[in-house]
Amino acid sequence: PKHENKSAQTAAELRPSGPVTVKADHAEWVQDSTMKYSGHVSLQSDTLNLSGETMDVKQLADGNFEALITGAPAVLDHLPQPGASGPTAQPVHAEARQLSYASGSGTVTLIGQAHLKRGSDEVHGATIGYEVQQRRVRAAGDDQGQVTIIFTPPPPKQNEAGKSDEKKAPAAEAKP
Amino acid sequence: MKVLRALLPLAFLGLCAYGLLRISLQGESVEREARPADQSLAQPLYIAHQATWVRYGEDHLPQLRAQAERIDYYEDHSMKLTQVRLDRLGAQNGPWQASAPQGYVPPGESRMRLQPDVVVKGMAPKSLPTEINAREVWVDWQSQQLYSRSPVRAKAPGRSASAQSWTSDFAGNHVQLNGQVEMHYDAPPR
Numbered sequence: 001p002k003h004e005n006k007s008a009q010t011a012a013e014l015r016p017s018g019p020v021t022v023k024a025d026h027a028e029w030v031q032d033s034t035m036k037y038s039g040h041v042s043l044q045s046d047t048l049n050l051s052g053e054t055m056d057v058k059q060l061a062d063g064n065f066e067a068l069i070t071g072a073p074a075v076l077d078h079l080p081q082p083g084a085s086g087p088t089a090q091p092v093h094a095e096a097r098q099l100s101y102a103s104g105s106g107t108v109t110l111i112g113q114a115h116l117k118r119g120s121d122e123v124h125g126a127t128i129g130y131e132v133q134q135r136r137v138r139a140a141g142d143d144q145g146q147v148t149i150i151f152t153p154p155p156p157k158q159n160e161a162g163k164s165d166e167k168k169a170p171a172a173e174a175k176p
Numbered sequence: 177m178k179v180l181r182a183l184l185p186l187a188f189l190g191l192c193a194y195g196l197l198r199i200s201l202q203g204e205s206v207e208r209e210a211r212p213a214d215q216s217l218a219q220p221l222y223i224a225h226q227a228t229w230v231r232y233g234e235d236h237l238p239q240l241r242a243q244a245e246r247i248d249y250y251e252d253h254s255m256k257l258t259q260v261r262l263d264r265l266g267a268q269n270g271p272w273q274a275s276a277p278q279g280y281v282p283p284g285e286s287r288m289r290l291q292p293d294v295v296v297k298g299m300a301p302k303s304l305p306t307e308i309n310a311r312e313v314w315v316d317w318q319s320q321q322l323y324s325r326s327p328v329r330a331k332a333p334g335r336s337a338s339a340q341s342w343t344s345d346f347a348g349n350h351v352q353l354n355g356q357v358e359m360h361y362d363a364p365p366r
Contacts, residue, residue, distance in 0.1 A: 020361040027339070027359060029306075029351035035359065057361075063334055065361060 020045040020065070020103070022057060034058045043067055043101070047079040048132055050099050050108070064104035074099045076108055076116075078132065088135050090119040094128065106132045114139075124148040220248035220256075229257070230264075231317055237267045240317045242279065242288070252283035260290065266320055266346030272298035274313060274322065287316035296322060298348055306332045306351075308342060320346045328353070334362045 025039025034056060041055040052071025059065045073095040081088040097112030107129055110116065114128040116137060125148070129138035139149065227247045231240040241264035244257040257279035265272050274297075276290035289312060296308040310324040323343040330337045330353065340355025 019363050022357075022359040022361070024357045024359075025355065027337070027353040027357040029353075037357065037359075057359075059334060059361065063362065 022055065024055065041069065043069065045103070047081065048108075049077045049079075050101060051075050052099065060104070062104070064102070066103070067099075067101045069099040069101070070097065073097060073113070076110065076130065078135065081135075087118065092116065092118045092130070092135065094130065096128070108132060122149070220250050222249040223247070224249070229255075233267060235267065238264060239267055240265060240315070244279065250283075254283040255279075255281040257288075262288075262315060265315065265322070268347060270298070270346035271348040272296055272322060272344065272346065274315060276313070286318040287314050289314055294324070306330060310342065322346070336360050
C-alpha cells in the first residue's frame with residue numbers, strides 16, 4: 001500500500017524518539033545495569049505501551065535497552081498513529097505469556113499463546129513478531145500448531161441509495 | 177477549732193508536695209544524678225569540631241567513618257553531627273558516600289539518621305554511578321544497610337527514577353526502590 005512506499009525511512013529513523021517510562025510497585029537494581037521490576041509493571045514509549053506482572057530491563061552501552069515482560073498475560077497496546085490512515089490508523093492489541101522488546105531494532109516479540117488484533121483482523125500463533133514503527137506483523141507457529149490469521153474483508157462500499165454496490169456493479173462499471 | 181480547720185488544707189498540701197519531691201528526687205537518684213532527658217541533650221559531654229568519628233567492628237576493622245564540622249556526644253551515648261559526610265560504609269568500604277546537614281545517633285542504637293537534604297552517591301559494582309536524594313536516610317551499621325522510608329529520587333546516566341522508599345546494602349549489591357516506582361530512560365539514540 002502507498003503508505004509503505006514512503007521515502008526510504010530506515011528503522012533507525014523510525015525508532016521511538018521519546019523517553020521511555022517504566023512504572024512498577026518495586027524495582028531492584030541488579031548488576032550489569034539490569035533493573036528487575038515487579039508488581040503492575042508498564043513500559044510506555046511514544047504510542048506503545050507494554051504491561052504485565054514482572055519486567056527485566058537491561059540498558060545497553062549504546063543507550064538502547066531490552067525489556068522482557070511476563071504476565072498472565074503480558075499485554076501490548078499500540079495506539080493509532082496520529083493523523084494516519086489505513087492500518088496504522090487502527091490500534092493494535094496483543095497478548096502473550098511474554099513480550100520481548102528491543103529498542104534497537106524496534107521490535108516486540110510475543111512469546112507463548114500469542115495473539116494480536118488490529119481492527120477486525122486477528123493473528124494467533126506460538127510466536128508473533130511485531131515491528132513497532134512499521135506496525136508490521138510476522139507470525140510463526142510451532143510443532144503443536146500453526147499460525148491462524150483471520151482477515152475480515154472491509155464491508156462492501158455503499159452507494160447514495162445506501163444499498164450495497166455488489167448487485168449494481170455492472171451498472172456502476174457501465175457509467176464511465 | 178476554727179484555726180485547726182483552716183490549717184488542715186495547708187497541712188495536706190504540704191504532705192503532697194513532700195511526697196512529689198521524694199519521687200522526683202528518687203527518680204533523680206535512681207537515674208543516678210542523670211539530668212532530665214531534655215537537659216541532658218542540651219549539655220553534651222564532649223564537643224568536637226572538624227572531627228572524624230570511626231566505628232570499629234568486632235573484627236577491629238573500621239565499619240563506618242563519619243567526618244563532621246561538629247560532633248556533640250552525650251551521656252546517653254547519643255550523638256549529634258553537623259555537616260556530616262560518611263565516606264566509608266562497611267568493612268569492605270562499599271561504593272556509597274552520604275552527606276547531609278545533620279546526623280543523629282539515638283541513644284543505644286547502631287544506626288545514624290541523616291536529615292535534609294541527604295545526598296547519597298556511589299557506583300555499585302558493574303553498575304552505573306548513581307546519586308540518590310532524600311529528605312531522610314538511615315545508615316545502619318548493624319544490618320549494613322542504608323534506607324529511606326520517605327520519597328527518594330535517583331539518577332544514573334541515561335535514567336532517572338522516583339519511589340516511595342529505597343534500600344541498599346553497604347556493598348551496593350542490592351539496591352531496591354519500593355512504592356510507585358517510576359523510571360525514565362532517556363530516548364534511545366537515533
